[in-house]
Amino acid sequence: MSEILLIAEQRRGELRPASLELIGAATGIRRAEDRVVMAVLHERPAAFVEALALSGVDEIITVQGATSEFDPDVHEAALAALISARAPEIVLVPHSVDSFGFAAALAARLSLGFASDVFQLERAADGLKATRGGYGQKVSVEVDFPGRRTVLLAIRGNVFKPPEERASPKVSEFAAPPIASRTTLKQFIEPLGADDVDMTSAEFILTIGRGIGEESNVETFRELADAVGATLGCSRPIADAGWLPKSRQVGQSGKTATACKLYIAMGVSGAIQHLAGMKHVATIVAVNSDAGASIFNVATYGIVGDLFEIAEELRRHF
Amino acid sequence: MKIMVAVKQVTALDEDFAIRADGRDVEEEFFLRDLNEWDDFSLEAAMRIKEAGGDVEVLAVSVGPEPVDEALRKCLAKGADRAVRVWDEAMAGSDPIAIGRILAAVARRESPGLLFAGVQSSDHSFAATGIATAAFLGWPHAAVVSSLEYRAGAARALFRRELEGGLLQECEIECPAVLTIQLGIATPRYASLRAIKQAAAKPIETLSLADLGLEASEVGEAGSASRVRRMYVPPKGRAQLIEGTPAEQAERLAALIREFKGAA
Numbered sequence: 001m002s003e004i005l006l007i008a009e010q011r012r013g014e015l016r017p018a019s020l021e022l023i024g025a026a027t028g029i030r031r032a033e034d035r036v037v038m039a040v041l042h043e044r045p046a047a048f049v050e051a052l053a054l055s056g057v058d059e060i061i062t063v064q065g066a067t068s069e070f071d072p073d074v075h076e077a078a079l080a081a082l083i084s085a086r087a088p089e090i091v092l093v094p095h096s097v098d099s100f101g102f103a104a105a106l107a108a109r110l111s112l113g114f115a116s117d118v119f120q121l122e123r124a125a126d127g128l129k130a131t132r133g134g135y136g137q138k139v140s141v142e143v144d145f146p147g148r149r150t151v152l153l154a155i156r157g158n159v160f161k162p163p164e165e166r167a168s169p170k171v172s173e174f175a176a177p178p179i180a181s182r183t184t185l186k187q188f189i190e191p192l193g194a195d196d197v198d199m200t201s202a203e204f205i206l207t208i209g210r211g212i213g214e215e216s217n218v219e220t221f222r223e224l225a226d227a228v229g230a231t232l233g234c235s236r237p238i239a240d241a242g243w244l245p246k247s248r249q250v251g252q253s254g255k256t257a258t259a260c261k262l263y264i265a266m267g268v269s270g271a272i273q274h275l276a277g278m279k280h281v282a283t284i285v286a287v288n289s290d291a292g293a294s295i296f297n298v299a300t301y302g303i304v305g306d307l308f309e310i311a312e313e314l315r316r317h318f
Numbered sequence: 319m320k321i322m323v324a325v326k327q328v329t330a331l332d333e334d335f336a337i338r339a340d341g342r343d344v345e346e347e348f349f350l351r352d353l354n355e356w357d358d359f360s361l362e363a364a365m366r367i368k369e370a371g372g373d374v375e376v377l378a379v380s381v382g383p384e385p386v387d388e389a390l391r392k393c394l395a396k397g398a399d400r401a402v403r404v405w406d407e408a409m410a411g412s413d414p415i416a417i418g419r420i421l422a423a424v425a426r427r428e429s430p431g432l433l434f435a436g437v438q439s440s441d442h443s444f445a446a447t448g449i450a451t452a453a454f455l456g457w458p459h460a461a462v463v464s465s466l467e468y469r470a471g472a473a474r475a476l477f478r479r480e481l482e483g484g485l486l487q488e489c490e491i492e493c494p495a496v497l498t499i500q501l502g503i504a505t506p507r508y509a510s511l512r513a514i515k516q517a518a519a520k521p522i523e524t525l526s527l528a529d530l531g532l533e534a535s536e537v538g539e540a541g542s543a544s545r546v547r548r549m550y551v552p553p554k555g556r557a558q559l560i561e562g563t564p565a566e567q568a569e570r571l572a573a574l575i576r577e578f579k580g581a582a
Contacts, residue, residue: 011481016482069487072458072459072460072461073458076453095445096482097461097462097479097480097481097482098481100437100438100445100446100449100461100462100498101449101459101460101461101462101479102449103446103449104414104415104418104444104445104446104447104449104450104453105449105450105452105453105459106453107415107446107450107543108415108418108419108450108453108454108543109453111543112543113543113544114413114415114446114543114544115444115543115544116443116444116445116446117443117444117445129547130544133443134441134442134549135329135330135331135344135441135442136330136331136440136441136443138331138335138551139331139337139344139549139550139551139552140549140550140551140552141442141546141548141549142546142547142548142549142550143544143545143546143547144544144545144547145543145544145545146545148543182458182491182492182495183458183460183489183490183491183492184489184490184491185487185488185489186476186488186489186490187487187488188485188486188487188488189478189485189486189487189488190485190486191483191484191485191486204575204578204579228575229575229579236501236502237501239502240501240502241505246484249484252482253480253481253482253483253484253500254483254484255483255484256483261578262574262575262578264571264575272443283574283578285571285574286557287571290333291333292333296555296557297552297554297555297556297557298555298556298557299555299556299557300556300557300558301557301558301559301560301570301571301574302557302558302559302560303559303560303567303571304559305564305567306564309564310564310567310568310571312564313564313565313567313568313569314568314571314572316568317568317569317572317575318572318575
């Protein structure tokens, strides 16, 4: 028998959806005799038990910690103690901003096998294999972990399905070792709404990316978006450069195009962080001069060509 | 004080490329190398602290063979005071954990007050090297820092982390610390032609395994937390290409838009 340990992620009292996707990932690789154990770290971890009591979880461990919000020192000390106590074969965490802050440290400290942004898992006779992207997602890279008793994997979001059925797993407690943190959380700051647009409710979005080249070209696409009746959005480089407000950025650290039905991406290469905010949209049209751009891998329709020519021609129709 | 900026020369692939005969990597002739985009921002964050006053030395450090000098010269041209390249054949095949161990050994020699690394690299995107480095050093650390307030030599740094959905988390950390720097923290500068010329003449210090007191078994594949079994080109995506002249392509796109509007 071996154990698959899942580490739930919560923020400000809300369980993050990626936590439940870990159960889907574990279900895909568990053997009949394995135990899937979900741990949640918080000042009052019992509050999360109900939400985590899902099919595919054999046990929930409530880890009582000194802080509720993510703190690298507290997290690492608690999880190092938990991993040492339970000796799991596999540990899964979400590939998220918080896990960026502790997963590699835990792997380094405990000499764990480690891979991040994993989107495919296989447990073969010769051991665990994990697949992730390489060279800007142009290739898939299959890795293994020779000689490691415990392997820690950070799992890509929106890949594995969370279970829907409820269950009543056993609940046990674990006390995190007391530790003085060297980081002090001051406050959370809500994203600024520099502009009153709500990308999450827009049904038709036209997004511009680095391919537009210069700030003076933003206007061309703003007019085009207005003419066709789309909400103008952008990828990260455009917001970072200050060409459009952050509230129009679609992607992991921006907005998710939740309500969108038609998404036109012009000059967007399709970095994985951008795709996270739009790849679910039913109809995606990508316009890009680079036929090898990653955006074509998620698009429904692709136009390989010059953005400005396409924009000009499209303008004639509206 | 010193600020150590860990940088990586990343690899993009040519439009057409081939997988190596052993199936474990891409043929090197298809590699296009450049300084990691994130590292441009961490170097800029270090330069801003230096320029705000105080006695600050900005040290750029990279692990890799000689071609990596090009990335380090870019850092020198943008204002880094020194550049260090670490290499030994035994380091080939190092994953982010092994690179973290090497960078930690450099930090022990240099004793910086802050160590910056990019949030991730644009090629293999582990988002792990900086934080692994911190673990080997036992230093406080924070990932995805999108703004920073720090006065040279201060005992603490105030910063904001960029969380999912654009939510920010403001924290204070004890120094020395490792921070991984997010895109957009400050607009990276361009190097002047004069600075590029001067950087070409500057020395790049080199460090070996022995200089760092590391064993061959601690680096390379032996010192890594994962091993590449194979690389392959994933099945092609589903995009249906709209062919034709720009006018024809735009006409089809206009039809898709009308179709959406009709249905909405």
